[in-house]
Amino acid sequence: MKRIKKIICPVDFSDISDEALEIGTQLAEKYAAAFHLIYVLPRPNFYDWTLTGMSNIVLDDYFEKTKAEVEVKMKSLAEILEKDHPFLDVQYEISDKMDAAQAILDKAKEFKADLIIMGSHGRRGINRVLMGSVAESVLRHATCGVMIYKGKSKPIK
Template identity: 30%
Template sequence: MKAIRKILYATDFSESSAPACAYAQTLALLAGAEVHVLHVIGELADNRRSRIPPEAFALFEKEIEIQVVKEMEEFCRRHLGEQVSYTTESTIGTPYQAILAAAKEHNADLIVMGTHGRTGLEHVLVGSTAERVVRRSPVPVLTVRAQP
């Protein structure tokens, strides 16, 4: 079996993503791996943003980035602490594409992410980032379903 040296953990900072973080942390401790924590700001990649004047959007984007850095620090402090070595990154884009790109860029051996477990019409309308990552990833993906 291939050694796990780098784990990419994708999060949306919700409490439902905390169980997946616990798995990433445990696997990192067991394997002596580093965790790369990624948050993708998908809302700003929406095509409707062209309706917003560029100056206003740039200011809005900067404010979002400042808030994401604060949320990332708080989330990692609360859920990872000092038990594992980790790095952080936030990016703007389509979530599944950004996750796959980060996995490649950081030579991840494993991707860990939460899933909401949507089914039926909700799944058809919203889609599943986790499903898209699983279908396209060249490295193993561990999905952890959110607790009800």
């Protein structure tokens, strides 16, 4: 079995993402692996928003403000993880690609990741058709190992 040296963990600050992150930090610590977080914040496409009447300037301002807020959260998250896990070296990045799955796959390739650990929201039905499944796309196209965390099981009623 190949030794795990580099782990990527996509985050979106949801509960499921936080739980997957905890698993990722434990594995990174256990294997003394490099640990890289990625947050995907798609840049608004002016042409997609023309019907709303919003100008490109307003969209760019909104994007930059949101990106600055995410930057603060990501920096804080990395600092907390390094404090809680002293042997962990956490790097992070914010991607502005429109396709979250492709952004994760590109970062995994660039980072030469051995493992991607991510949460799945488990969308079904029309939500899945409309929103797709980032986790499923990453799982299908990744050239490294992928661990999908779906959350704690719930009792059947």
